[in-house]
Amino acid sequence: MSNREEFQKMAEDVKNVKTKPTDQELLDLYGLYKQAMVGEINTDRPGMMDLKGKAKWDAWNSRKGISKDDAMSAYVTRAKEVIGKYGM
Numbered sequence: 001m002s003n004r005e006e007f008q009k010m011a012e013d014v015k016n017v018k019t020k021p022t023d024q025e026l027l028d029l030y031g032l033y034k035q036a037m038v039g040e041i042n043t044d045r046p047g048m049m050d051l052k053g054k055a056k057w058d059a060w061n062s063r064k065g066i067s068k069d070d071a072m073s074a075y076v077t078r079a080k081e082v083i084g085k086y087g088m
Contacts, residue, residue: 007036007072010079017086023055025082031059032078035071040064 001009014029021029034041041061046053063071 003069003072003076006076010076010083013088014079014082016088017083018088019086021082021086025078027055027059028078029075029082030056031061031063032071032075034060035063035066036068036075039068 011033020026041057041064043057045057045061048054066074
């Protein structure tokens with residue numbers, strides 16, 4: 001299985017865990033996913049009233065400088081940890 005195929009499988013599998021992961025785990029996955037799919041952040045930071053949007057933006061921005069391939073590998077590793085912790 002190629003890195004991209006494993007990434008896509010993990011992106012689907014992690015949606016089916018038995019218990020909702022913590023907000024930080026979700027933000028980690030979100031930031032890695034966006035970096036893997038889009039690359040460098042390309043939007044302005046949301047306004048101060050959009051707390052969820054700011055948290056997601058910060059999670060993605062924290063991955064700045066990581067290549068798409070490295071982000072995919074890190075996402076797969078993190079998704080496996082989440083699936084191992086919460087089960088499917």
